[in-house]
Amino acid sequence: MDPHPRPHVARRPRTPGRPPRLGTTRRAVRPGPPRRRPRRTPGHRRPRDDARPGHVRGPRRRPRRPHDHPARQRRPTPAHHLRTGVAPRHPRRHRHPRPGGGHGRHPTPGHRTALPAVLPALGPAERRHLPEPPAPPPAAPDPPPATGATPFPGTSDRRLDGWRRRAADTRPEHDLDAIHAHGGRLVIPGDTEWPRQLDDLGDTRPIGLWIHGRADLRTWALRSVALVxxxxxTPYGAHTATTLASDLAERGWVVVSGAAYGIDGAAHRGALAARGATVAVLACGVDTPYPRGHAGLIRRITEQGLVIGELPPGSHPTPSRFILRNRVIAALTRGTVVVEAEHRSGSLVTARAARxxxxxxxxxxxPVSSGLSAGVHELLRTDATLVTDVDDIVELIGDMGELAPERRGPVVPRDLLDPGCTRVLEALPARHAIPAAEIARRAGTSPDDTLARLYELHSLGFVERHTDDWKLTTRAIQRPNARRGGT
Known part of the structure; x- marks a missing residue:
């Protein structure tokens, strides 16, 4: 008798007609309450019986399916092999190129040549899988006539096609009607109002300028300076720009800037506060005030100064158009003053273009601790001249013969003035100053037009301002052809 008897295991009766399974036994299910499976937390793995302490079983590898093996892939039929424009299913698994350079279903020039020869040998079923015959390639365009003209250097055909499409969509008559309805005008090279300073740009000179304002741009550009x-x-930069612009306007200079936030806006406000002349150069159409927050400021500049732009009405600003705007500011003025700028500021682009x-x-x-002064200090080390007040600016630009520290007389003869300026000039008294409303009544012009003419005459040295009143300068009175309209 066995001293260690095995426990009796109840076996399930074998199903008739089914061979027994060798080496398999099942325990009888004893009645009782169902066992609850423990809840598994995220990251929990069921331990194996033979797992070592501290060993974590890794994820199971997916068994390889038959079609994953390269040797068991379905070979394409000849009809599939000749199909064009069909990419292979597994392009990275074609390690060995086929004879002739073909990979999978990619046809080669040799296959296309052999296609007409094998078509008679194919049956109707194979022919159904063949694509339509490829269309013949488009005929090459006729070469242009040999007229001796060469294409633009550095210009691709794609860019030329883009220019042609844009030129076909232009409507110059619509742009002219829009600017006239807005109260502006278009000035092109050759006009009497065209600033000759812009001709220094050479091939990059604007083809025209859209102007909104009553003053004459050419006469204002003779004594202009840019503040950018x-x-x-910072508050220090805004205060400095406002002070410089106000002092320049009081000395008869025209302040030119870009009407942007920050230094540009402070420069325009300083000139307007001194009742001086200012010009805003926009990177969009003159009928589109940008930025929107300066719509009121741009409207004031239009009434007291000029708003100009290179783009037609309705154009919106883009980053590249700001760079084009900067070159106009640099070429239009006698000098450029940078108040605050970082290392990669657009103001430095304007200053270098002016140089x-x-x-x-x-x-x-x-301040040396301010990042907004780093670009200015770098500019001062290389190209720029250090200035601290309006006297330094006037003295530096006066060396060019346009202005001396002392106020000068008229820079152009009176005979070259337009009729509107001449009418306002004749209405001015010689010995005492009168307000602009009285000058408008004597000249028979509107108050706004009279004020714009007075600023233009002030920039030319014919008149001087005393608070809100105006009078002729001493040099203008001493001219032999000066006719005084008043006592």
Missing amino acids: GARAC RLGRHTMGVPG
Whole structure:
């Protein structure tokens, strides 16, 4: 008798007609409550019986399916092999190129040549899988006539096609009607109002300028200076720009800037506060005030100064158009003053463009701890001249023969003035100053037009301003052809 008897295991009766399974036994299910499976937390793995302590079983590998093996892939039939434009199912698994350079279903020139020869040997079933015969390639365009003209250097055919499409969509008559309805005008090279300073740009000269305002741009550009700087300026930079613009306007200079936030807006406000002349150069159409927050400022500039732009009405600003705007500012003025700028500021682009054009480049130093002064300090180390007040600016630009520290007389003869300026000039008294409303009544013009003419005459040295009143300058009275309309 066995001292260690095995426990009796109840076996399930074998199903008739089914061979027994060798080596398999099942325990009888004893009655009782069902066993609850423990809840598994995320990351929990069921331990194996033979697992070592601390050993974690890795994920199971997916068994390889038959079609995954390269040797068991279905070979394409000849009809599939000749199909064009069908990419292989597994392009990375075609390690060995086939004879003739073909990979999978990619046809080669040799296959296309052999296609007409094998078509008679194919049956109707194989022919159904063949694509339509490829269309013949388009005929090459006729070469242009040999007229001796050469294409633009550095210009691709794609860019030329884009220019042709844009030129076909242009409507110059519509743009002219829009600017006239807005109260502006278009000035092109050769007009009497065209600033000759822009001719220094050479091939990059604008083909025209859209102007909104009553003053004459050519006469204002004779004594103009640009004040540019950072948009996110500091209170120190805004105060400096406002002070410089106000002092320049009082000395008869026209302040030119870009009407942007920061230094540009402070420069325009300083000139307007001194009741001086200012010009805003926009990177969009003159009928589209940008930025939107400066719509009121641009409207004031239009009433008291000029708003100009290179783009037709309705154009919107883009990053590349700001760079084009900067070159106009640099070429239009006698010098450029940078108040605050970072290392990669657009104001530095304007200053360097002015330097290349032979204009004076100036910079106002700032705190060494401010990042907005880093670009100005870098400019001062290389190209620019350090200025701290309006006397430094006037003295530097006066060396060019346009202005001296002392106020000068008229820079152009009275005979070259337009009839509107001549009518306002004749209405001015010689010995005492009168308000602009009285001058408008004597000249028979509107108050706004009279004020614009007075600023233009002030920039030319014919009149001077005393608070809100105007009078002729001493040099203008002493001219032999000066006719005084008043006592």
